[in-house]
Amino acid sequence: MKSELSRNGTNHYENVACPFCGILCDDLDIGPSGDGLKVLKNGCSKSVAGFERPLSEPKPQVDGKDVSLDEAINAAARLIKESRLPIFGGLGTDVDGVRAAIALAEKGGGVVDHALSEAQYRNFRVLQNSGWVLTTLTEARNRADLFIVAGSEIHKLHPRFFERVVCNEASMFSDNPAKRTVVFLGEGLDQSAVSGKRIGEVVTIPAKADRIAEILDAMRAMNKGGKISGDTIAGLPRGVIEDLLARCKAASYGVIIWAPPSLSFANADLTVQAISEFVKEINLTSRFAGLSLGGNDGATSAGAVCSWQSGYPLRISFASGKPDYDPERYSATKLLAAKEADLLLWLSSFSNEIAPPETDATLIFLGAPGIKSPRTPKVYIPIGTPGVDHAGTMVRVDNVVSLPLRRLRESKLPSAANVLEKIEAAL
Ligand code: SF4
Known part of the structure; x- marks a missing residue:
C-alpha cells in the first residue's frame, strides 16, 4: 500500500479518507465512473452509497422555484434577520462548515445543535x-x-x-x-x-x-x-x-x-x-x-469545533450576544416543539440518516443533492459533500486525529462553509 494519498494519471485516488461514518477509514481507493465516482477498494455499504451518489447540480430554490445562488442567499439572510430565534441544526458537515455555522449563529443570534446531540449527550x-x-x-x-x-x-x-x-x-x-x-x-x-x-x-x-x-x-x-x-x-x-x-x-x-x-x-x-x-x-x-463510537454525520467534528470555538459542547445559544450553554434548554427538537424557535436552518451533506425534526417553523435546507428534505423548504441551497465535491477536514470519532478530505470530482456545488459565510455577509 502506498503511504500517502495519491492520484495517478487516470483519476484514481488511493488512501482516500471516507467521511460517511465517524471512524473515517483512510485506506479507500476511488476511481472515476462516468460523471461520478466508484469505490474500487476497501469500501462498505455506507461509503459506496456516499461516494457513488450520482453527481447532480440542482438550482437553489425559494418557495420551490429555481433562483440564483445570490437570490437564495439573500432570502435566507432576510429570514434569519426577521426570525425571533433561529436554530442552526443538523450540522452534517466538516470542520469548516461547523465553524461557519457557529459564526452565523453568533451574528444571527441563534442556537447551535447537531442532529445527533441527544445521543452525544449520553457521553x-x-x-x-x-x-x-x-x-x-x-x-x-x-x-x-x-x-x-x-x-x-x-x-x-x-x-x-x-x-x-x-x-x-x-x-x-x-x-x-x-x-x-x-x-x-x-x-x-x-x-x-x-x-x-x-x-x-x-x-x-x-x-x-x-x-x-x-x-x-x-x-x-x-x-x-x-x-x-x-x-x-x-x-x-x-x-x-x-x-x-x-x-x-x-x-x-x-x-x-x-x-x-x-x-x-x-x-x-x-x-x-x-x-x-x-x-x-x-x-x-x-x-x-x-x-x-458513533460520531456519524459529522457529529464528532461538530462537538469538537463547538467546544473550541465557544468553550462549550453543542446546544449553545447566542441569542444574548454571547455563548449561553444549556444542554436541556437549547435542544433544537425541544425548542421547535415548544415553538420557542421560529426558524430552522438545517445542514446535511453526508446521508439521509439525519432529518430535521417535524416542525412548522420556517425551513432553510442546505443539503447535498440526493439528501431529502421532509417538506418543501422556504429556501433550498444545494451544497457539496466534503471529501467528494470539495476538500475539508473532519475529526475522527476517538477525537485524537483530524483527517484531511480531498476533492475527488469536478463539481460546481459550493461547500456549506462557503454558503454560510455568504449568508453571514448578507445579514
Ligand atoms: S462508511 Fe465508515 S466504515 Fe465504511 S468506509 Fe467509510 S469510514 Fe469506513
Whole structure:
C-alpha cells in the first residue's frame, strides 16, 4: 500500500479518507465512473452509497422555484434577520462548515445543535460529571486482547470497524499477536464481521440493553469483594457475569465499546457512566479502557469545533450576544416543539440518516443533492459533500486525529462553509 494519498494519471485516488461514518477509514481507493465516482477498494455499504451518489447540480430554490445562488442567499439572510430565534441544526458537515455555522449563529443570534446531540449527550454528561478512561482506534487495534461490545450495533453504524480494529491480523507490537476474545453483551447484535485468524472466542451474553448498567455495577461490586445475592444478575445466570468479570481481570488490555446512538433508552447516560466507572476501577489491577463510537454525520467534528470555538459542547445559544450553554434548554427538537424557535436552518451533506425534526417553523435546507428534505423548504441551497465535491477536514470519532478530505470530482456545488459565510455577509 502506498503511504500517502495519491492520484495517478487516470483519476484514481488511493488512501482516500471516507467521511460517511465517524471512524473515517483512510485506506479507500476511488476511481472515476462516468460523471461520478466508484469505490474500487476497501469500501462498505455506507461509503459506496456516499461516494457513488450520482453527481447532480440542482438550482437553489425559494418557495420551490429555481433562483440564483445570490437570490437564495439573500432570502435566507432576510429570514434569519426577521426570525425571533433561529436554530442552526443538523450540522452534517466538516470542520469548516461547523465553524461557519457557529459564526452565523453568533451574528444571527441563534442556537447551535447537531442532529445527533441527544445521543452525544449520553457521553457528554458522563465526561462532564465524572470523567472516563478512553482509548483510541489505533491503541485498541494494536493492543487489545479482549473486546466487549456493550449493547451497540457497531456493524450497522460502522461497517468496517471490526475488519479494521478487531480482526486485523497484524499488530504494531508483535509479529505473532495473541488471539482476541470478543464478547457481545446485548441482544441480537450483528456478529457477522467478527472472523479470521486473529479471533479466538466469540462470546454472546444476551443482556437487555437497559440492564447493562446493572451488570457493570454488579461486576464492580464483585471486583471489590462485595457479595451479590440471588442466582441471576440482570436476568442472566450469575455464573455468566462471574465469567465475564474473570475474563476482564485476566485480560492484558480490555476494551469496552459502545455507540451512544444505539443506547436509545431512558437515562442511557447511566449505562455509559457504569461502563466508565467499571473501566476506572478494573484499571487498578489490569489494563482496561472504554472506546465510544458513533460520531456519524459529522457529529464528532461538530462537538469538537463547538467546544473550541465557544468553550462549550453543542446546544449553545447566542441569542444574548454571547455563548449561553444549556444542554436541556437549547435542544433544537425541544425548542421547535415548544415553538420557542421560529426558524430552522438545517445542514446535511453526508446521508439521509439525519432529518430535521417535524416542525412548522420556517425551513432553510442546505443539503447535498440526493439528501431529502421532509417538506418543501422556504429556501433550498444545494451544497457539496466534503471529501467528494470539495476538500475539508473532519475529526475522527476517538477525537485524537483530524483527517484531511480531498476533492475527488469536478463539481460546481459550493461547500456549506462557503454558503454560510455568504449568508453571514448578507445579514
Ligand atoms: S466504515 Fe465508515 S469510514 Fe469506513 S468506509 Fe465504511 S462508511 Fe467509510
